[in-house]
Amino acid sequence: MHDVNPDPRLRPTLECPGIQVFAPVHPDRPFAHISPAVPVAVCVCRCGAHATAHGAEAVAALVAKWTAHQPECPGRAVRPCEHCGEPTRCRSTGLSGWPAHAECYAVWADRPVEQRRRAHQIDRIKARELQRRKAARLHEQLTRQGYAPDVIQLIITGGWSSEQEPAA
Numbered sequence: 001m002h003d004v005n006p007d008p009r010l011r012p013t014l015e016c017p018g019i020q021v022f023a024p025v026h027p028d029r030p031f032a033h034i035s036p037a038v039p040v041a042v043c044v045c046r047c048g049a050h051a052t053a054h055g056a057e058a059v060a061a062l063v064a065k066w067t068a069h070q071p072e073c074p075g076r077a078v079r080p081c082e083h084c085g086e087p088t089r090c091r092s093t094g095l096s097g098w099p100a101h102a103e104c105y106a107v108w109a110d111r112p113v114e115q116r117r118r119a120h121q122i123d124r125i126k127a128r129e130l131q132r133r134k135a136a137r138l139h140e141q142l143t144r145q146g147y148a149p150d151v152i153q154l155i156i157t158g159g160w161s162s163e164q165e166p167a168a
């Protein structure tokens with residue numbers, strides 16, 4: 001989003017809107033906060049709004065203003081939200097920036113966590129069912145071999161804790 005190239009050919013225009021930020025850092029002190037050159041920002045929005053800022057504080061303020069302006073820019077096309085279908089000027093905060101309300105996008109972004117939780121629950125249920133089937137098979141086998149029911153119960157519950165005990 002922020003171009004650090006001061007190349008005038010990359011300056012945003014109405015045909016090619018955007019924000020260009022030039023914040024040079026001294027090459028010998030790449031982590032220095034103080035730079036000999038003055039940071040500059042130029043922005044031209046698709047709605048025609050444009051501004052220039054000189055100095056670190058003004059540049060930071062312009063970047064913040066630009067970011068805040070984008071979702072409510074009147075020049076931005078109203079598109080149906082990818083999640084709820086209602087028209088919106090907002091775009092998702094991800095790299096692709098598809099049309100989406102901020103709330104709809106947040107719900108969508110949280111989805112993988114919820115999906116993982118559900119998949120984990122399903123795995124646990126499947127594991128419990130497998131244990132139950134194994135126990136039932138063992139019970140059947142031991143019954144055929146003529147073991148007394150209380151002995152069978154002892155053998156089966158040997159590797160089980162009481163809350164995992166099958167109903168069978």
Ligand SMILES: [Zn+2]
Nearest residue numbers: 045046047073
């Ligand atoms: Zn605008």
Ligand SMILES: [Zn+2]
Nearest residue numbers: 081084101104
């Ligand atoms: Zn939505």
